Amino acid sequence: STIPGFRALDAEGVRGYLAADPELARRIGPSRSEADWQVREVGDGNINYVYIVKGPAGGLVVKQGLPYIRIARDWALTQERARFEAEALQEQARHAPVHVPAVHRFDAQLALIVMEYLPPPHSIVRGQLTAGALLPRLPAHVAEFMAATLFGTSLFALDTIRWRQQQARFQNGELCRLTEQVIFSDPYRAARVNRHTTPQLDAEAAALRADPQAKAAAAALKAKFCELQQALLHGDLHTGSIMATQETTYMIDAEFACVGPIAFDVGKMVGNLLLAFFASDGLASAAEPRHRQRRWLLQATEEMYSNFTNTFVSRWTTAVQSSTAGDLCPADIFGPEAAGGAEALQVAQATFLLELLPDVLAFAGAVMIRRIVGIAHVADLDTISDPDIRAVCERRALRCARELLVNPQRFADMRAVAAHADAAR
Amino acid sequence: STIPGFRALDAEGVRGYLAADPELARRIGPSRSEADWQVREVGDGNINYVYIVKGPAGGLVVKQGLPYIRIARDWALTQERARFEAEALQEQARHAPVHVPAVHRFDAQLALIVMEYLPPPHSIVRGQLTAGALLPRLPAHVAEFMAATLFGTSLFALDTIRWRQQQARFQNGELCRLTEQVIFSDPYRAARVNRHTTPQLDAEAAALRADPQAKAAAAALKAKFCELQQALLHGDLHTGSIMATQETTYMIDAEFACVGPIAFDVGKMVGNLLLAFFASDGLASAAEPRHRQRRWLLQATEEMYSNFTNTFVSRWTTAVQSSTAGDLCPADIFGPEAAGGAEALQVAQATFLLELLPDVLAFAGAVMIRRIVGIAHVADLDTISDPDIRAVCERRALRCARELLVNPQRFADMRAVAAHADAAR
Ligand SMILES: Nc1ncnc2c1ncn2[C@@H]1O[C@H](COP(=O)(O)OP(=O)(O)O)[C@@H](O)[C@H]1O
Ligand SMILES: Nc1ncnc2c1ncn2[C@@H]1O[C@H](COP(=O)(O)OP(=O)(O)O)[C@@H](O)[C@H]1O
Ligand SMILES: [Mg+2]
Ligand SMILES: [Mg+2]
Ligand SMILES: [Mg+2]
Ligand SMILES: [Mg+2]
Ligand SMILES: [Mg+2]
Numbered sequence: 068s069t070i071p072g073f074r075a076l077d078a079e080g081v082r083g084y085l086a087a088d089p090e091l092a093r094r095i096g097p098s099r100s101e102a103d104w105q106v107r108e109v110g111d112g113n114i115n116y117v118y119i120v121k122g123p124a125g126g127l128v129v130k131q132g133l134p135y136i137r138i139a140r141d142w143a144l145t146q147e148r149a150r151f152e153a154e155a156l157q158e159q160a161r162h163a164p165v166h167v168p169a170v171h172r173f174d175a176q177l178a179l180i181v182m183e184y185l186p187p188p189h190s191i192v193r194g195q196l197t198a199g200a201l202l203p204r205l206p207a208h209v210a211e212f213m214a215a216t217l218f219g220t221s222l223f224a225l226d227t228i229r230w231r232q233q234q235a236r237f238q239n240g241e242l243c244r245l246t247e248q249v250i251f252s253d254p255y256r257a258a259r260v261n262r263h264t265t266p267q268l269d270a271e272a273a274a275l276r277a278d279p280q281a282k283a284a285a286a287a288l289k290a291k292f293c294e295l296q297q298a299l300l301h302g303d304l305h306t307g308s309i310m311a312t313q314e315t316t317y318m319i320d321a322e323f324a325c326v327g328p329i330a331f332d333v334g335k336m337v338g339n340l341l342l343a344f345f346a347s348d349g350l351a352s353a354a355e356p357r358h359r360q361r362r363w364l365l366q367a368t369e370e371m372y373s374n375f376t377n378t379f380v381s382r383w384t385t386a387v388q389s390s391t392a393g394d395l396c397p398a399d400i401f402g403p404e405a406a407g408g409a410e411a412l413q414v415a416q417a418t419f420l421l422e423l424l425p426d427v428l429a430f431a432g433a434v435m436i437r438r439i440v441g442i443a444h445v446a447d448l449d450t451i452s453d454p455d456i457r458a459v460c461e462r463r464a465l466r467c468a469r470e471l472l473v474n475p476q477r478f479a480d481m482r483a484v485a486a487h488a489d490a491a492r
Numbered sequence: 493s494t495i496p497g498f499r500a501l502d503a504e505g506v507r508g509y510l511a512a513d514p515e516l517a518r519r520i521g522p523s524r525s526e527a528d529w530q531v532r533e534v535g536d537g538n539i540n541y542v543y544i545v546k547g548p549a550g551g552l553v554v555k556q557g558l559p560y561i562r563i564a565r566d567w568a569l570t571q572e573r574a575r576f577e578a579e580a581l582q583e584q585a586r587h588a589p590v591h592v593p594a595v596h597r598f599d600a601q602l603a604l605i606v607m608e609y610l611p612p613p614h615s616i617v618r619g620q621l622t623a624g625a626l627l628p629r630l631p632a633h634v635a636e637f638m639a640a641t642l643f644g645t646s647l648f649a650l651d652t653i654r655w656r657q658q659q660a661r662f663q664n665g666e667l668c669r670l671t672e673q674v675i676f677s678d679p680y681r682a683a684r685v686n687r688h689t690t691p692q693l694d695a696e697a698a699a700l701r702a703d704p705q706a707k708a709a710a711a712a713l714k715a716k717f718c719e720l721q722q723a724l725l726h727g728d729l730h731t732g733s734i735m736a737t738q739e740t741t742y743m744i745d746a747e748f749a750c751v752g753p754i755a756f757d758v759g760k761m762v763g764n765l766l767l768a769f770f771a772s773d774g775l776a777s778a779a780e781p782r783h784r785q786r787r788w789l790l791q792a793t794e795e796m797y798s799n800f801t802n803t804f805v806s807r808w809t810t811a812v813q814s815s816t817a818g819d820l821c822p823a824d825i826f827g828p829e830a831a832g833g834a835e836a837l838q839v840a841q842a843t844f845l846l847e848l849l850p851d852v853l854a855f856a857g858a859v860m861i862r863r864i865v866g867i868a869h870v871a872d873l874d875t876i877s878d879p880d881i882r883a884v885c886e887r888r889a890l891r892c893a894r895e896l897l898v899n900p901q902r903f904a905d906m907r908a909v910a911a912h913a914d915a916a917r
Contacts, residue, residue, distance in 0.1 A: 227672060227718055231665045240656045247652060247819065256824045277831035283839035286820050290722075293652055293819075297719050394672065394718075395711050399681045406702035414708035 069134045070146055072176050078106040081118045081129045084179075091171060091181055096122030111191075112307075112320065113138045113443070114148075119184060126184035128168070131177060132322070145241045146178035148322040153180045154236065155324030158299055159212070162219035166212040166318055185310045185317055192316075193306035196343040196364075197350065197446050199357055206367040208316035209309065209336055210374030217329045218382045220299035222395040230393070234296055239325040243293070246302070246323060250437045251289035255282045260442040267458030271465055272440045280473045281436075288433050288472075291426065295328040304332045305339040305434070307445070330423055333375060334430025337481075338468070339445070340368045341488055342435055345464035346447035348492060349456045365485040372427070372481040380416050387412055425475035428484060432471030439465055467491045494559045495571055497601050503531040506543040506554045509604075516596060516606055521547030536616075537732075537745065538563045538868070539573075544609060551609035553593070556602060557747070570666045571603035573747040578605045579661065580749030583724055584637070587644040591637040591743055610735045610742055617741075618731035621768040621789075622775065622871050624782055631792040633741035634734065634761055635799030642754045643807045645724035647820040655818070659721055664750040668718070671727070671748060675862045676714035680707045685867040692883030696890050697865045705898045706861075713858050713897075716851065720753040729757045730764040730859070732870070755848055758800060759855025762906075763893070764870070765793045766913055767860055770889035771872035773917060774881045790910040797852070797906040805841050812837055850900035853909060857896030864890055892916045 076084060085091045086101035095104055104122040114136045118129040132149040136142045153173035160167050168183035192202065222230050253261055255276060263272045275281055301308070302323030310317045344364040351357040386392040387401045387408075399405055401412040438445045439461045448464075451457035467488050470477075478484045501509060510516045511526035520529055529547040539561045543554040557574040561567045578598035585592050593608035617627065647655050678686060680701060688697045700706055726733070727748030735742045769789040776782040811817035812826045812833075824830055826837040863870045864886045873889075876882035892913050896903075903909045 222715060222718060227665065227669055230718070231663060235660075235663065238656065238660065240652065244652055252819075252822065252825060256822075256830065273831075279832045279835035279839045282825050282832065282836035283843060286825070286836075286840050287843060290647060290820050293647060293655070294720055294722050296721055297715075394677075395715050397677065397681075400677060400707050400711070405681065406698075407704045407707065411704035411707035411711075414704045415711050418708060418712060 070176055070178060073134070073146070073178065075116075075133050076118075076129070076131055076177070076179070078108060078118060081120060082106050084177075085120055085127060085129070085181070088172070091127065094125050094127055094171070095120055096124045110137060114144065114322070121184070126186060127171065128182050128184045129179060130182065131179045133178075144245075148239070148242055149173070149178035149180055150175060151237065151239045151242070151324045152320070152322040155299065155301065155321035156180075156182065158220065158233075159216050159301070159318070159321065162215040163212045166208060166316060168317055168319060185319075188312045189310045189315070189317065191307055192309040192311050193339075193343075193446055195311070196306060196360075197346070197450050199347075199350065199355060199360055201360055201363045202311055202313065202316075202367075203363075204314060205309075205311055205316055206371035207374050208311075209304075209318075210371045210378060212316075212318050213304070213332055213336070214375050214378035214382060216301070217298045217332060218379050220326075221297055221329065222393045223383050224386060224391075225393045227394050233299060234326045237299055237324055237326050239302070239323065242302070242323045243325050243327075247289055247292065249442055250433055251285050251292065254433075254437045254441045255285050258442070261440055262442070262444075263440045264454050264458045264461055267454060268440070268461060268465075271462060275436065275440060275465075275469070278469070281469055284429060284472045285433055288426075288429055291328050292331055293327075296326040297329050298326065300325055300327045300329075300332045302327070302332070304335050306336075306343065306447075307339075328426060328430075330426035331430050333372070333423075334427040335434050336371065337368055337427060337484075338431035338434035338438075340364055340371070341431065341467065341484075342438055342445055342464060343447045344368075344488060345460050345467070345492075346445075346451065349448070349451035349453075349460040365489060369481045369485055376420055376423070380420070383416060384412065424478070424480070428471040428475035428478055432468040432473075432475070435464055435468035436472065439468075463491045495601055495603060498559075498571070498603065500541075500558050501543075501554070501556055501602070501604070503533060503543060506545060507531050509602075510545055510552060510554070510606070513597075516552065519550050519552055519596070520545055521549045535562060539569065539747070546609070551611060552596065553607050553609045554604060555607065556604045558603075569670075573664070573667055574598070574603035574605060575600060576662065576664045576667070576749045577745070577747040580724065580726065580746035581605070581607065583645065583658075584641050584726070584743070584746065587640040588637045591633060591741055593742055593744060610744075613737045614735045614740070614742065616732055617734040617736050618764075618768075618871055620736070621731060621785075622771070622875050624772075624775065624780060624785055626785055626788045627736055627738065627741075627792075628788075629739060630734075630736055630741055631796035632799050633736075634729075634743075635796045635803060637741075637743050638729070638757055638761070639800050639803035639807060641726070642723045642757065643804050645751075646722055646754065647818045648808050649811060649816075650818045652819050658724060659751045662724055662749055662751050664727070664748065667727070667748045668750050668752075672714055672717065674867055675858055676710050676717065679858075679862045679866045680710050683867075686865055687867070687869075688865045689879050689883045689886055692879060693865070693886055693890075696887060700861065700865060700890075700894070703894070706894055709854060709897045710858055713851075713854055716753050717756055718752075721751040722754050723751065725750055725752045725754075725757045727752070727757070729760050731761075731768065731872075732764075753851060753855075755851035756855050758797070758848075759852040760859050761796065762793055762852060762909075763856035763859035763863075765789055765796070766856065766892065766909075767863055767870055767889060768872045769793075769913060770885050770892070770917075771870075771876060773888075774873070774876035774878075774885040790914060794906045794910055801845055801848070805845070808841060809837065849903070849905070853896040853900035853903055857893040857898075857900070860889055860893035861897065864893075888916045 110117040156170045172181040301321045308320040347357045347361045390398040402408045535542040581595045597606035726746045733745040772782045772786045815823040827833045
């Protein structure tokens, strides 16, 4: 069901839309210069149309969601996704402004967002990693974004009134059902849409669909994804949703934003870094063996996770000590003046971290598995053209992922995970 | 803020209200017999006004929620609570009709429910236990109610679309905040409203408010209560919300209904049975030592929990095998025809039960603690008039409760909990 009054814009429509609004047009060029603006449709995702508009004064991005997904006109998808993306970007900007493109306009009737243009050399991280790049600041930046947004929208920071208003605003059920199906269910059954490197991985795919522990673990994660409503998630945070340079990092494409488990966003990032790690072998060559990139990818996974936990806990401690904490840890129970308060806060934080890691690893395992035997794969592995070489990398990744999914509690920390991944090669 | 057009009824107002509706009046007596009906206000709870109306053809109960609670006119409380109670009763009736009073009418404007009258010898279970009674069928009936309602409103039974609609309908934030405050926070700080048997328990109350492990565990439970939205809870299921005879059992007073952790309803019931157990010593006398009641209360706790888990799991298995299961365990992954399906279901069920018990016990511990050092106590203990005898019972209960709250994982099953409680005497 399309929005009343909705119209899909083409490049000229986008030009006209921006030109008709002085406040937006001013960001691209002086009035009546719109004829000279360059307008290009650059959407390389599965779902929306993305236009880059450049002119003498600068550039803007216009992203529009049609009533169906871009790559399959018969696959309808609610246009409310544009509101979720716009409102998530605005909420993320309250917590980590340097890591999200600014939103200049959200037009509900046209399911359209006008946002800050991230010019070259900004580009999608997945593409850079597939090309062999290292991004030294990526781990710390992603960790900062996750810690700030996930802490800031949790009950460690909010009272339950504001938190429940947030929950009501981000009921993104239709897009969540996509995640629930393609990550937690389809890979574990002979779903028609599934594909894998065949015949090389036929045995592994069949084994997974007969694997009681993997099926049970994936269902438990699905339950956690639906039921554990902790914080506002980006909801689709992977290397394809990040645009970066060597110095800067922006998280984009938050249309899957929803209230869910903190471990989901973190786990999806860990899983995607590990996929890049396992693909790196298959993309290497005699001339370019990529040893440094592979080492860096494991270090990056560790650095990202330790930065995330340290930043999350320090924001938590600061909030309690400044009596600005949310309803879970009020100062009169956990503050320095409360009897046993400081120690209680340490116990609460230690317990939180102890329970977080296995969930992060299980989610990481699940997202890796679905990218190898599910409907949508990743460029990191798909760019390995030789199916035999690709299959070797995928088999290693699958084995590692299954261990993360089914036995996450065996890993004491992310270093142990990195060592396990390295040994799987 | 009162509902527009709201008016509080008195006994005569209730008479007139029922008489003006032939369909309701018919249940009490022939038309124009309303002058002979007996109308009595019997509300013995803290919150609402409850009228019993009896006539030649039968009886009805009318329950009305005013904009403030009954026992404190300055304590405002949303009148939407009446809708939550009515809709919860109707949903519970879909799953366990024999264990809830039928709802004949819900009047949103008057925040009023007309429901089935439960005649004597039905009476509140807490009162019967305090008087020394045993209720042999109570454990199995309460287990049946909890298993049917909690399974039936969970993602084991529903698809996420219906489950999210249910979640949106039962956002009972204002009443949940009461639970969050009085069970998970106030007992762990020197809140003005707290009271305990003084001076006998001064040391224990002070120790609790300086107890890092207890504070952290209580905060983790608060997080679970707010964040883990699994099924439609009764929300206040304790021995004061059950009316029973030796043969029948009805759960009433579901105005705190909300979507939350399955372990909460179960844990609150376990905690209240254990409170009755610890009070039983203090209410005993040479003539009436109550050994049999105490033994029965521990057996009842075990029987209730084992019946609950068996019934929950068998409904789950039946749903999967008949392909009527919810989104968590579809038949094409967990069904008998799916490869490894049956074993996967067993693994999922075993994991679910393994994680459920410690949460049940921790919630049980928290509800016991708040009934001894918090704002609202229980008749079981308060009826022990001698403060020294009461304090002995309360101290034992507190020690047992603290262990359940902080070290729930040490108990392999409910039998171990019963043994621990028995040893605490
Ligand atoms: N703010 C931006 N600045 C520059 N390029 C962008 C921006 N947002 C998106 N893009 C480009 O458009 C592509 C698709 O955007 P994305 O939001 O991921 O769309 P989809 O929701 O269809 O996946 C990105 O991969 C990126 O190349
Ligand atoms: N359906 C009923 N049949 C008979 N008595 C009832 C019924 N519902 C409530 N009562 C009586 O009214 C009292 C208060 O009802 P309750 O629903 O617990 O009110 P509150 O919400 O104020 O606690 C109960 O303890 C019981 O004695
Ligand atoms: Mg994208
Ligand atoms: Mg997208
Ligand atoms: Mg009551
Ligand atoms: Mg009945
Ligand atoms: Mg009540």
